[in-house]
Amino acid sequence: MVYILLAVVVICVVVFAVLATSRRTPTSNDSVADFQRHLNALSPEARRHTVENYPVVTSPTEETEEPDDGA
Amino acid sequence: MARDLAIDLGTANTLVYMKGRGIVLNEPSVIALNRQTGEVLATGHEAWHMIGRTPGYIVAVRPLRGGAITDFDVTERMIRLLLQRVGVSRFTRPKVVICVPSAITEVERRAVTDAARRAGAADAQLIEQPMAAAIGAQLPIDEPVGNMVIDIGGGTSETAVISLGGIVALEAVRVGSFDIDNAIQNYVRREHGIAIGERTAEEIKVAIGSAAQTPDEVEAEVSGRDLMMGLPKTVVLTPEEIRYAIDDVVSQIVQSVVRCLAKAPAELAQDFLTRGMYLVGGGGLLRGLAERIETETQVPVRMSQMPLESVVLGAGHCIENYDALKRMFMGQRR
Numbered sequence: 211m212v213y214i215l216l217a218v219v220v221i222c223v224v225v226f227a228v229l230a231t232s233r234r235t236p237t238s239n240d241s242v243a244d245f246q247r248h249l250n251a252l253s254p255e256a257r258r259h260t261v262e263n264y265p266v267v268t269s270p271t272e273e274t275e276e277p278d279d280g281a
Numbered sequence: 282m283a284r285d286l287a288i289d290l291g292t293a294n295t296l297v298y299m300k301g302r303g304i305v306l307n308e309p310s311v312i313a314l315n316r317q318t319g320e321v322l323a324t325g326h327e328a329w330h331m332i333g334r335t336p337g338y339i340v341a342v343r344p345l346r347g348g349a350i351t352d353f354d355v356t357e358r359m360i361r362l363l364l365q366r367v368g369v370s371r372f373t374r375p376k377v378v379i380c381v382p383s384a385i386t387e388v389e390r391r392a393v394t395d396a397a398r399r400a401g402a403a404d405a406q407l408i409e410q411p412m413a414a415a416i417g418a419q420l421p422i423d424e425p426v427g428n429m430v431i432d433i434g435g436g437t438s439e440t441a442v443i444s445l446g447g448i449v450a451l452e453a454v455r456v457g458s459f460d461i462d463n464a465i466q467n468y469v470r471r472e473h474g475i476a477i478g479e480r481t482a483e484e485i486k487v488a489i490g491s492a493a494q495t496p497d498e499v500e501a502e503v504s505g506r507d508l509m510m511g512l513p514k515t516v517v518l519t520p521e522e523i524r525y526a527i528d529d530v531v532s533q534i535v536q537s538v539v540r541c542l543a544k545a546p547a548e549l550a551q552d553f554l555t556r557g558m559y560l561v562g563g564g565g566l567l568r569g570l571a572e573r574i575e576t577e578t579q580v581p582v583r584m585s586q587m588p589l590e591s592v593v594l595g596a597g598h599c600i601e602n603y604d605a606l607k608r609m610f611m612g613q614r615r
Contacts, residue, residue, distance in 0.1 A: 251598075251605035252416065252423040252446050260598040261419060261587075 285376040285603065286367065286402075287596035289413070290360075290393065292345045293435030293458060293563060295325075296590065297367055298597030304590060305367050312359045313341040324362050333478040347436040347455040349382070349389045353396060361400035374403035376603065378596045378610070382437040383409040384453035390611065406610040408596055410434065411441035412448060414561045416595030416609075418585040422446055426556065427549030431538055431574070431582075432592065433564030435459050438534045440541035440558075442549060446609070449549065452541035458564040460530045461486055468526030473516045475505035486567070489520045492531045493569030493576070531570065535577050542578060557581035561591040 250256060287298040290310070297306040308325030315322055316338050323331065323341075331341040344355040369375055377397050381390065390407055397405035411432045420428040422443045431440045436457045442450040462482040469477050469485075477485075481503060489501045498520040507514040542553065558580055560571055571582040585591050599606045 247605045248608055249423045249446055251602040254419060254421060254423075256602065257416060257419055257598050260601050261417065261594050 284368075285378075285600045286364070286369075287378045287380070287593055287600045288360075288363070288397075289380045289410075289593035289596060290345065291380075291434055291592075292343065292347065292437070294589070295359075295363060296593035297363060298593045298600065299367060300597075300600050303597070304593060306363065307590075309343075310345055310359070311341055311343055312355055312362075313339055314355070316340050321358055321362065324359060332480055345436065346459075347382075347457075349385055349436075350392045350396065353392055356392075357396040357399050360396055364401045369401050371401065374401055376404045376406070376600070377402040378406050378408055378599050378603075380410045380413045380592050380596045381407050381611075382434075382453060382455075383411060383439055383441070383448075383451055384437065384455065407612070408599060408609055409439075409441070409448065409451075409611065410437075410592050411439045411451065412443065412609060413593070413595030413599070414585075414591045415441070415443045415559075416598050417587070417591035417593065418559050418561055418595070420559060427545065427552035428556070429541070429545075429553055429558040429580075431558055431560050431562075431565065433457060433534060433560070433562040433567075433570075435563065438537055438562075438564065440538045442541065442545045444549065449546065450541055450544035452537045452544065454533055454537045456530055456533045456537075457562075458483075458486075458567075461490065461527045461564070461567070464527045464530050465490070465523060468522070469503065469505065469516070469518070470508065472522070473518075474508050475503075475514050475516060476508055477503060477505035481505065485518060485523065486527075489518065490523050490527065491520055491568040491570075492524070492527070492573040494524075495520075495569050495572075531567075531573065534564075534570075535574055538574055539578060542580070553580050557583045559583050559585050561585040561588045563589055 285300040289296040295310045296304055299305045309329040311328040313323040313328040313331050328341050335341055344352045344359055350356045379393055379397060381393055394405040411430050414432045415422050415428055415430045422428050423446055425445050428443045434457045436459055437453060437455050438457055439453040441448050462479060465482040465485050466477055469475055485501060485503055500517050500519050502515055502517055504513060504515045560582055565588050575582045599609055
């Protein structure tokens, strides 16, 4: 009986902890970290990966003739 | 598993960036349709070659004008075909980031996102073209300094000042390369009495068009239909004539850059003088344009290394870092 009660208490605590974590309001630390993550993702090092690591694929017809207007 | 996509849905060209693979498609935003049945006959380069040369039952159209959708159904079909060509099926629905002009209206925004969703995207987010261009042009926009980018596309010209990952000042006009082509068409019709097509006007612009005098200028022969006689006729055009013909359009673009400079905070003005402005977009390739802007603003102008791809590469970077860069999307800023 004691073990069952203990198990119920443990489950309640876990459920309460999960709910509390998922529903907590964002703090100023979250917004600072979020903004920093945003700026880090825009850093030249982060962008170099996108711009330089992937080759530009051109279609075969494009090499022969192409309109010059802007995209 | 669908690979997420970034699309630069331009008035002139459409580019598609696939997450983890880079630019997988780059072709004109043109679609050829059977006028009677509504069937799609060709898209991209193939359809572009048909412009002005089709029999009565075929129509080759650009479904976007001034960066906005002018024909919703045709645009949706074009996006659907683009997605199919890069491997999207009804079972693989990717997230899509689409670059749009910053000046588009709420209705136009909804038209673009609805078209993408109906064409097979699981989620469609929009990003302003100058912001995407600044990311793709590798400008240090994560720093608290003024970065100025001028994006001249087929239907719009946008100038933005960006600092700390956000737009500080913005100026957009619905004028671009196609307006330059139209100005050439109108001039040749008015002054030489011959009618020329859209593609011929574009070829003249590329061959001898300029916004300011440049060294090694040459004349060009152009053939069209004599408006009086209805017969083919050839005339010779000079670079001075073309400069005169396109001056109104070029002036509108330059004036929008001047207005954006005037809107920018004084603290950033010194950054422009030392760092210069960056020119991106196909319209920026017009000879003498950088010099003309530089002369009229007294601010150095630099050409981006990849002027035609900067916008889609910037949007592609947002797709690669979707969660971290969510706040870049229109309507997501907090």
